[in-house]
Amino acid sequence: MLLGFHLAGTTLLLCYVLLSCASEHDKRKGVIIQSPSKNADGAISVMRNDAKADDGRPRAVARRRKVKKAGSRRTNDTGCTRLGGICQPNRFVCQGRYLTDKCSGPKTRLCCMPVGAWSVLCAGHYNNRVRSCDMHGCGTFNSRGGLNRTVDLVCADYAAISAPFSGSLAGPVSQKDAAGFQYDGVKLVNDEHCVKIFNIRPFRYTGMVALGEPLGYVLPLQEHFAGITSHLKLQMCDGTDPSPFI
Missing domain, CATH: 2.20.20 (Anthopleurin-A)
Structure with a gap:
C-alpha cells in the first residue's frame, strides 16, 4: 500500500517537472517569435527614416536648381x-x-x-543764377501759378552762351508767353538730357557741340519789358523741372 502511494507521488512529481519544462519552453519560443517582429519594426522604422531622408534629398536638389535658374536671368542696363x-x-x-x-x-x-550740375551757360558768371522776382514776374519753375514751365537764368544782353553739356544741336525752337511774345532759341540733346534754350540767337542749329562751346548770345528784352531782368530760358523737352541740373 505504501509502495503504491510512493509510486503515485513519484508519478505526479515527474508530471509536474515535465509540465514545468514544457511551459518554460513555450515562453522561450514566444520570446524568439516576438523578437523578429521587434527587429522587423525596427527595420521598418529605419526604412521609413531612410525614405524620409531620400525624399528630402530630391527636394533640396530641386531648390538648388530653382535658385540657379533664377540667378541665370540676365539684365541689360x-x-x-x-x-x-x-x-x-x-x-x-x-x-x-x-x-x-x-x-x-x-x-x-x-x-x-544722380544730380549733376551743368556747366555755367552765361559768360562772365560763376554759376547759373535763377532770376528772382521783378515787376514782370519770377524766373523759378512753375511760377506765375504754374504757367512758367521754364527756368530763367540771369544773363546780360548780348552775353555769350556756352553749351552746358556735350551733345548735338537739334534745330530751332520757339515759345510764346501769355502776352503773345515769342522767344526763339535752339534744342540741345544727348543720351541723358534734352533741353530747349530760349531767348538766344544761335550761331548754328545743327551739328555736334562740346561742353563749354559757344552756342550764341542772349537777345535783349528791355525794349519789350522795361525793367525786366535780362535772362535766357531753359526748358526740358519732357516738361520736367531743370532746376536739379543748373
Whole structure:
C-alpha cells in the first residue's frame, strides 16, 4: 500500500517537472517569435527614416536648381549705367531725375540719374543764377501759378552762351508767353538730357557741340519789358523741372 502511494507521488512529481519544462519552453519560443517582429519594426522604422531622408534629398536638389535658374536671368542696363545712372523701380526715391527706356525688365524700372550740375551757360558768371522776382514776374519753375514751365537764368544782353553739356544741336525752337511774345532759341540733346534754350540767337542749329562751346548770345528784352531782368530760358523737352541740373 505504501509502495503504491510512493509510486503515485513519484508519478505526479515527474508530471509536474515535465509540465514545468514544457511551459518554460513555450515562453522561450514566444520570446524568439516576438523578437523578429521587434527587429522587423525596427527595420521598418529605419526604412521609413531612410525614405524620409531620400525624399528630402530630391527636394533640396530641386531648390538648388530653382535658385540657379533664377540667378541665370540676365539684365541689360548698359543704356543707363554708361550714363552713370542706376536702374531701380520707380517707387524708390531718385535724388536726381528718372530717364525712360534705359533699363531692361518691366516698365516700372527706370534709370535714376544722380544730380549733376551743368556747366555755367552765361559768360562772365560763376554759376547759373535763377532770376528772382521783378515787376514782370519770377524766373523759378512753375511760377506765375504754374504757367512758367521754364527756368530763367540771369544773363546780360548780348552775353555769350556756352553749351552746358556735350551733345548735338537739334534745330530751332520757339515759345510764346501769355502776352503773345515769342522767344526763339535752339534744342540741345544727348543720351541723358534734352533741353530747349530760349531767348538766344544761335550761331548754328545743327551739328555736334562740346561742353563749354559757344552756342550764341542772349537777345535783349528791355525794349519789350522795361525793367525786366535780362535772362535766357531753359526748358526740358519732357516738361520736367531743370532746376536739379543748373
